[in-house]
Amino acid sequence: MRFIDEYRNPELILKLSRQIKQEVADRSYRLMEICGGHTHSIYRFGIHELLPQNIELIHGPGCPVCVLPLGKVDEALELVQSNDVIFTAFGDVMRVPGSKQSPFEVKAKGADIRMVYSPTDALKIALEHPDKDVVFFAIGFETTAPSTALTIKQAHDLGVSNFSVFCNHVTVGPPLRSILESEFFDLDGFVGPGHVSTVIGLDPYRFVAEEFSRPIVVSGFEPTDILESILWLVRLINAGAASVENQYVRAVKSEGNLAALAAMDEVFEERPSFEWRGLGYIDSSALRIKDTYIRYDAEVRYKVKQICSPDPEGAICGEVLVGKKKPEDCPLLGVTCSPEYPVGALMVSSEGACSAYYTYVHRRSTRSGSGVS
């Protein structure tokens, strides 16, 4: 299949793997892939098996479902249970547990919760049901925020009054800074997120190189992309160079997508502070709807009260998120926490570090005498 097979060419993959092995110096390389999509690819294709022992991959906070705090899910479910609305959400949000239940469970009890593939589908439902109020549960980084912004603008242009958005969009820069400033910080470089960079471009990552002297390579999602990015990181680290590089040139422009950024800028503004699962409150790390579009803000329309729900006891999500610990270090992994019954944030989405690890590696690694050939 074109545009996929080229990037999964086994010969090219093995060649990159050999090159990395040849070029690594006698030192350790601790690299964080920020984006959950990369984490998923790494485990799905077994990329970690193709790397030399001294390259360690640490899985970052770029899984939008995983970083959504319990309290936000509780607020959403409270909204849907105390108002007569059609509540819409992306597919992988449906399984995210709040402190008591998940959207799927609330839906099973009769709440009108529907899975949509984009916010425009939610607006379409609103147009088809003028007698019902429709709420879209917006989550995600700058990857999904532009489509929410455009949908709000569209609703405004059409004069739709029965549609609103529970906005929980977040931005990628602030949590990255929070990791770099963490007392546990011990990383040599970053594989930069691909999809989000198609929107924001490269500038938002300059501080990683300039203030913290770490290289970052924005990467595509196919095996050759990720391996090439790791090779570049190895070279940069060997040379003691810290810069922002773009491996994903077929999709990412250094200035980003100006139309998408303009749409976001028109509709959203920064929140002073926002809670992240595992990372706590981070300043200026999320978006809310501007006053101009306040009639589409579900928080205002339904007077959503903030719910703070602490993370479950014993889970080490926060330490895994900042790279201090790995999924396999968690005492809950595979015991009480699994993709079926996620306890911690990182088990929730297939992009979460723990879920990816559990699904693709864990059961094999628990055998006596590991190693599969």
Add this chain to the structure above:
Amino acid sequence: MDVWFSDKEILMAHGAGGKASRKLMDGLIAPILSNYGSAPTLEDSFAIPDSQMYITTDSFVVSPSVFPGGTLGELAVNGTLNDLSVAGARPLLLTLAMIIEAGTSVDELQLQLEKIASTAEAAGAKVVAGDTKVVEHGAGDGIYVTTTGLGVRHPRAALSSGRVRPGDSVLLSGSLGDHGVTILMARGDLEFSSDWLSSDTANLWPLVEALLTEFGDKVRWMRDPTRGGLASTLNELALDTRTEIVIDEARVPLSDPVRGACEILGLDPFHIANEGKVVVVVDPRIADAALDLLREHHLGKEAALIGEIRETDLPVVVCRTQFGAHRTLDMLTGDPLPRIC
């Protein structure tokens, strides 16, 4: 047996054919039935003692009821025929129970009945008894169909997971995911569609019969990977036989439309339902010959040798990627949901 199912409500995931479905079966349905003297089998069908007969039953609730490549009626007959077939039994008789929602058009009912009757006839099976109930509008979704099938064992069949041995070969009769992806598209809530996709619903008995006639007890076990996909079917086998199953990803046949849809939606084709495919475990000495035979048949043109059974101390299904790396192929968890980014 103890009832250990602890979930409070039934969710869609309990019907998706993955882990939650197995838990519902093992933790609630099987223990309660066993406590009162029944002997529910985890196999798709049951061999009636002191006879050559097999019995099975299956319900069908597919929406939409007409989709590219098939209909609810064809699915309802083929699904039950296939459960008998993979046990090595020639389908003979069917019963047909329908729950119809008030307001369903007679044209729709007539169409589905025509499909049920003609599919059964083509397979040499007869519908001999049945029941019809009508529920209030809104209490159902069109037509729900349950078929029960009775079949007779092929004289050379000796199929059982108990006969699967390390070293055995795993064959698959064709490409994965066609039915599941077709239905996902036909529901119409995706913004794209494909003219090249159609359901693979088919009666597998002719293919199964050819294999059994030629190779008899060298064919160890077979199953049609429906809900939960090939990954769930193989995980069940790994658990039942305490073996490791290693699959070569590059050898697993996939059509481009299914691959493309799965890439875009973030779905794993190993978890998507099939309705006209069979996975067969055979003695490695006849693997190549069995593959040739499958490929000669129109239902098995794209058949492939996809993996092997290995000895293990931890039952697991492992997928070897094209470049020699590995990933665990787990059972489906919940419903297959598209990822957002």
